[in-house]
Amino acid sequence: MKKTNYHSAIIMAFLLFQNFFVFSQNTFFEKYQPFKSNIPSPEEFLGYPIGDSHTRHDQVVAYLTKLAELSDRATMTEYGKTNENRKLFILTITSPENHRNLSEIKKKHLQVVDHNTDITNYNDLPIFINLAYNVHGNEPSGTEAALLTAYTLIASNNPEVVDYMNNAVIFLDPTINPDGRDRHTNWVNTFKGNPLVADKFDIEHNEGWPQGRTNHYWFDLNRDLLLAVQPESNARLEWFHEWYPNVVTDFHEMGTNSTFFFEPKPPSASLEPVTPDENYSVLTKTFAKQFVADLDSIGSLYFTKEKYDATYPGYGSTYGDLQGSLAILFEQASSRGHLQETPTGNLSFPFTIKNQYVTSMATIKAALNNKELLYDYQNRFFRTSIDKARKSSIKGYVFGDHHDKNRTKAFLDLLLKHKVRVFTTGNDVETEKGVFKKETSYIVPSEQPQYLMVQTLFETHKKYRDSVFYDASSWSLVNFYNMKYSPLSKLPKLEQRITKENNRIKLSPLKQSSYGYLIPWDDYYSPAALYQLQKKGVVVKTAQKPFSIMIDGEKKSFSRGTLLIPQNIQELEPNVLFETITQICTQTQVQAYQVETGYSTSGIDLGSSNFVTLKKPKAMMLVKGGVSVYEAGEVWHLLEQRMQMPISKVPEDIFYRTDLSKYNTIVLVSGRYNNLNEQNHNKLKSWVAQGNTLITLRTASSWAIRTKLVNENFVSIDQPKDEKTIERLNYGEAREHLGKEYIGGAIFEVDLDITHPLGYGYHNRSLPVYKNNRIWIAPSKNRFSTVAQYTQNPHIDGYIQEHYIEDYMKKSASLLVDRIEKGRVIMFADNPNFRGAWYGTNKLFLNAIFFGSIINVP
Template identity: 30%
Template structure:
């Protein structure tokens, strides 16, 4: 009897606890008035999980700063019991699982992502209210939605950025808010909380998955494949709320059912906002084109991807908008919660239509390619190693040719249709596969841009990003294929004269990084050298016994480092057959870089972050990072390499002179994007916008004539006229000086991702190693005015000054960490240019 009473008490207590589920404001002190600590957010979701039968937690990873990444599944108790079967059924329905669907009713999966940008914190705050309302025992409406809906809720995609911003705001907050603009509460300090640990913008990393948060999250996403994905953001605090429909350009592969739901959702949210007299806008700014956003990536995977934006960046706890109205944290999170819950409501109401559209999207794209190409062929190249890793992360199927065959197709590098030969080990990607649309979006050479006012870069063709010769073929190819390339394991001889490591991908750089850190001497080939049947290409690394006489067990030590490079080999003699012996001037002894990089106010956070990530994660090489304000405390002569990321540097004349002297005595500066302005038109330096006085005068005259013509133009077209001089992000062909180390390993040409309008004439008294030719090939949007200005301009140049060098980089080759051939170019500047 006592046991029965105990059981009844436990049931009664549990029901009572669920009936009294605490809201966020009851659980977290100052909820809606101050940003919540990340551990408070986690504690609240743990509380919900422990006190409701309608929610399950799944940890899916950790950040660089060791914070948990977690998903919360919210649905009916019956659905949660069958969660795994529902997942498998969903994948099976679109050809992503071999399992046969069991007798489980069709459920719609709605994924809600909050706070990809850490300082847009009202997203995470609203996630708690959304979860509460979905679980609230007294909310019968939401329970109806959950009968056939699985909500997957990620309360914070970017915990490191959220915590960086939150800790700062907490530290500078007083007891009273400061809605006036002139308070530090509205003046976030460098680098800000928007980005993750390495200062990457995670909202632009969905497809590339360079960051650990993206890799872990998208692995989970691809295991679930939701029908709706909502990406919750904030923007400038003066901006009215944004919800779908999205703005143009819309990618041509987007289906009508996806557009229809955008329109339906817009009407539904607007009705809720109208009742509260909340301001909003639709179809402005936020387009659906670039494939690596939180709305486009799901869209190209068949979901209805959408963005929600609340005005709030820079608002702190409270701010006065330009209309005189104050907006608070409570306002911001309430707007978000209303919109997000409407997404769930609308998806539940349109469940059958969305499920049909989602499944048809996948089935139909396999029957017939959405684009004009059915197959993509990339010629055998060591850089395929990195490209296939990207394809695996996105679950895109590929194979390798196992025979030779003739074919014809669009040649990416020449931008022409050509006949070519498929050879064994060429990479084959077919449009006929479960990830058909995403594969085509990433490989289609010419995406149709139906509106040039795009929010982001407009070209990203992977063969050009990776520096691999490629073809897009209209028909299906019948060539024999294999799943992988077999590589024979090497047996290291008992005695090796030298090891040879080809310089042709990022693994080459990782090997050199490890060799330098082990204090092993390395040489690099300036020209092609032939040793019997072995050809050493320019840039190839030579590790000889003669250079390392004190190295214990030379063969074992070196082979343990270089074995990650599958195409390394041995040289049994230093005598070449083309007069390029290992002891000749052709093989230059490399100097290990001692690197200093500046950080701090004025430097573009993401560009600095890309450089930092390169050193820390891509090549694992030591680097000293110093705030610009502390440069006067640094002894430059302890370093031989100075990296200036994109930005504006507030250096005194004495500091500039000190850098000048350091360069003359053997220092190397790598100046990127706007940082090159430190050397522009300075005495003794070659960098100038114009090649001659006449060119400068001609440009100034043209500008004055243009200003006179503009007097007669209307105001309405000012924005569109402005883009004629812009280049938001396009792929530009560059010629290479292949005899110079900056170009080693890049191939026959280099395609740069250009996202700024700066253009410099070919430099005098410098090496124009990478430059744009007169009639260049381009992909993506390039404004008419800037297009002609780019003819015969330099992209990457090296100026010798005394015993040192200045390397000018007009473009950032490490942009967003995904431009693979750019990683090799930057590595050339760091390790090979002396």
């Protein structure tokens, strides 16, 4: 009897849950009645109520496409594709009349944005609203709310919604990260219980590695909008700068035990925030009034002004703030599945959708009610930016790299993506940091509409209002690219403006040689050229000493790392070798030179033993388990997408049966590596000892020291003999005090040994590196093995407690090599590939891959 009652209660609870959102959905829709009968609701189209199951991206696209087919209020536009070839779509929703006149409306809207136009009458202009959802794939409630929002706007004939259609153009982006969303959707739908299982330890609520947060290459797209590495971000940027919406939303999820967050965020931690104060003090707080009213009406719990600071300018909820838009963040407590237990009861997937839907509609309402305010702000925004630039003592920046054309081009590409104006110069530019040659230097003037973006990309900061950051505290991208630059108090003569069309690398023609060819290692894509040559069976040597040699009657100097391809040792016929080199160098845009003699005018000759033959890398990286998804993705993306080189991604839990003889290079990114027990540890050490290369990053380097894989140590601090009195602090201020000890991400200077194979291709011993950890590795006892060490004045940009610099950093190595018999372990204390954007330190990692085998630790 008890068992029967128990099962009846379970069934009743399940039915109540199943009916909950159908009832709630009707309740929400009721205020927007009547609805067009020819427009299917999400439930009618999908065959289940929103919240009953997670909707795949193809189903999302199919439903929104159907809405566009059936309604004259909507059009569907593809604006990009993901790495897995899923289409990125925007559903444009507005009245039929606005659709017919959209090109003219867009033209006038952009006139408002134009700093040269002063428009004060916006009566005939609809407001532009971008509702964007699901940048993190396993934060799925936003996309489901997007389907409800689209249906409401397209199917409702309620006067309020008709008014929305007449006075707004709504760009609905349902899934910013389709690849990650489908990874999560397939997981939770596969493991969905029937009846539902709320146990937080159930497999449904615990995604397998790499989880669905990231995109295909395991990048966090919410951090990528400023960095513009991934195709999804580049497509969004191109779309954004085509339309410049007045309002941009960014719908997220957070921890299951939380409630709901909307802006205002906490004030920026920076003492000199780039975003105008008016955005925070007026616009954000004005919109918050509408969110409060609508969420109070349904009894939702929420919070504001906490946790999610707006310091980093590259989120979906902050980037628009630098473009005259109001960008708004929403965070909903996540069920991470269909139903999950919390301390205050079970949290259902339908419930998580509710707040997202309500605030979607509230955003539209607030935007319409404040159209004059938003347009006035946007109209003044870029003119005000130019006024600020005129008042600044810095009139612009000069930058360039004489040796690395591809890295310079990549930085120029980034500036163009953000619509920053950049020019060539007609004269050499003399600065305190040296002379910038006109042939390889560029000028970014401060006085331009994108002045705030110029500040973001070039300025550095060392002092902050707050010590607690939600994310990184530094993003001067000119340092990410290790780009030599200098601020200017006076602009030189500006010549040609750089555009996407003319930002091209010009290579000198390569002539066929009967002796051999040289390829400098200076260029970012030289490793890509090397790998493609090795893949074709070409034997390649590298120079371990500098030299000069005659090329076409002129003496040319070559640095360490220069690649030599002698003709007489190749199996390829001379014509085939020449064609192969020409094709590969054209594809990679790397300059090659023909040589007709082995005799150098200075330095080593081409037959010297200081030219050593390079092995083709056969690389493997451990993944899964406790391995960092982000760092593994960064390595995968760098090698596969930029260097066109494969890397085997081997799950940590099958390392014990992996045939290591297939590889000569293994990469361990940050991770716990708990599966590498004593037997596996010895297996790895034995493999290194046979002459192979192990590369460790950040916590993997710490793991190698702790487990005695290497004979290196951490920095130790001499403790005073007398026990120090522990300072008493207020409990309520714990977060602030603990935050001070966290290094969320800052930029520091190291001194790099450019004579070491890991330093080949660098011409300056000073190098910016990114640090977001407290791993302090002592310099090697071997005097020749500390490749990079923090300088005595290392702080370049970002927040750090001064005692870390004094007590640890000045005594620490950033990069060193340890010997294990015939092999070596290359240990990075920091991440040279951070977020795929650190072009400046990528070469250190690539040198470890391609030159690791030639490092002979004395």
